[in-house]
Amino acid sequence: MINWFVRLFRKAPVPIAIKWTIYIGTLITMVMGVLGWFLITQQTSFHMREVKGFGEVLVEQLAHSASEPLLADDQFNLQGLVSRQTQNDKVVGAAIVPSEKPWITSGNVPHQLPGSEELLPMIWSWRDEGNIRHPAITFFSPIKFRDVIAGHAMITLDRQFLDRNQQRTIGIIGYATFGLILIAAILSYVLSKRLSRPITLLAQAGQKPEAGLLVSPMETDRHDEIGQVYAHFDRMSAGLLEKRQVEDALSRYVSPVVAEKILSNLSQPRLANQEMEGSILFCDIVGFTRLSEDLPADEVASLLNLYLGAIADSAHRCRGVVDKFIGDSAMILFGVPEADKEHGQQAIRCAWLIQAMVRHINKKRRQAGKEPIMLRIGINSGTMLAGNIGIPDRLEYTVVGDTVNLASRLCGAAPVDGIMMSQATAAFPGVSHMVELHKQPTLKIRGKKNLVTPYIAGTPSREFGQWLLRTMAYILKKQVR
Structure with missing residues (x-):
């Protein structure tokens, strides 16, 4: 039971200073308790010896004074001796017990002598007329004349004064013990606080x-x-x-997901090459080359950062990873390097969110009398090779393959402010419930033997439109902060 309590206390979320205070306080309390018990026991024993000595002196004096009157059968003198004993406020009874005659008593005494020949003090109690109990102690002494026992003498003392002294002593020692325990507890807390301060500082720094x-x-x-x-x-x-x-x-130079993977295993910083199912989105600013010819370099950089920032925020909200920025274009991965069963849907969400963010930026540019920026977006889904591309001294984690090339070509063929996707993305589960799909005439894509049937993303569904409004409001609110 004690071991269980100790284990529970050690696991409790209590500051170490409090635990040490309890440990030290408990130890001090036990020591002071033992010391208090020892003092009370010694004080009680001392009082008992005093009472015993006082009672034995009185009863021996009575026995000595009563020896001659008892042999002379002087009842009057014997009665006077007994009566004078009870005039002491601590003596509540006295008696002379002849060997063969009636007892001569005054006050309260036991009704019989002890059965033992040693005549040890008798602890007993008597009750008054109001049935109130009074503790008492009676001492005995033989009455001798020339080594002949003629009778016995009794003296009964009131034990209440002994109890009162004992209780007073216990109270004083108890209060003193409690005071010392309280002082010790305060000192132990201060000491524990001082000793645990380095550990507390380390715990705070560890957060x-x-x-x-x-x-x-x-x-x-x-x-x-x-x-x-x-x-x-x-x-x-x-x-x-x-x-x-x-x-x-x-x-700042690679995807945060890729950076985290590299730093999590520095012994093998090269990520494994693997084929993965995912979607890829290319986004290109229309006419940016022409626009940048008439603007200062710093304004071009500021404008580009504004639009690319909106693209990056949209990708982050749709579990996408910005693989790279290529001038005024962006390449965003879904399902790579972390697998995602909804990569096709997330790519469509990201494309619409990018357009919504760009419309918001263009609205402010029109209000400022500036030319708006339009985008083309191309999306494809399928298998791609994800891994390290480059030389050992200069690697880049990216994706390659026919799926990537087709997404790039669809971006170039997409209408201004439009989203063009491949048949694989259009057939991805859940995409048809998000947006209207408008089938386009087949295209001859450079580098592909077969013709490609693209789709244009039309009006979003009501549920998807509500999601767009909520997400865009969240991004804009976060930007304001």
């Missing part, structure tokens, strides 16, 4: 280790085990910060 140690130079300058832990943690924090910076920098 965000890449931010570095959250401790003062005085703490990190220690030369004990805690100082060694600080030094190791500092190096770990620096390593994590460097890793985060490398990951952020790498994510």
Whole structure:
């Protein structure tokens, strides 16, 4: 039971300073409790010895004074001796018990002598007329004359004063013990707080280790085990910060998903080549070359970043990965490098979301008296080779194959502000429920022997249109923040 409680307490989400305080406080409480019990026991024994000594002196004096009157059968003198004993406020009874004559008593005494020859003190109680119990203790002594026992003397003391003294002593010791325990608990908490402070600081720093140690130079300058832990943690924090910076920098040049895969296994940074089922989307700005001829270089870069930023935000919301930006074009993957059973649907969602975002940007450009930008989008679905393309010293993770080439050709053949998709994408499960599909005349695509039957994405369904409005509102709200 105790072991179970200890294990439960160790697993409880309680600060270590509180746990140490409880441990130290419990130990101090046990020590003070044992010490208090010892003091109370000793004090009680001391009071008992005092009472016993006082009672034995009284009863021996009574026995000595009663020896001669008892042999002379002087009843009057004996009665006076007994009566004078009860005048003491601590004596509640006295008696002279002759060997063969009636008892001479005053107050309350036992009705018989102890059965033992040792005449040990008798602890008993008597009740008054109101049936109230009164604790008492009676002492006995033989009455001797020339080594002849003529009778016995009794003295009964009120034991309430002993109990009152004992309770007062227990109260004083109890209050003193409680006070010491309280002081010890406060001191143990302060001590535990002080001892656990380095661990607490490490726990706080561990919540965000890449931010570095959250401790003062005085703490990190220690030369004990805690100082060694600080030094190791500092190096770990620096390593994590460097890793985060490398990951952020790498994510600016490659897909964040690819960057994460590379950094998660630095011993084998080269990703495996594999055939994957997915969809690919090409997006191209119409007439950007002509437009850029009349604009300053910085304005061209700002305009391009604005549109490509909208394309990247749309891809992110549709589980797409921007493989690369090629001038004023973008190449977005779905289902690669992470498999996605809905890659065709996600590609259609992304295409419509890109168009919605571009219309919003064009609306502001028209209001500012600037020329709007139009896009062409081409989508294809199928099998493609995903992997490392290049030389050992310069690799690029991308996709290649006929599926990729066809998507690029469809983008070039798409109408201005239109979305053209292959028959494979149009036949993808769920696509026909998202948008109207308008079949186009067959096309002769350069590099392909067979003719291709493309489709143009028409009016979106009501449910898909509501999704577009919600998603676009979320992206714009996030951009404002």
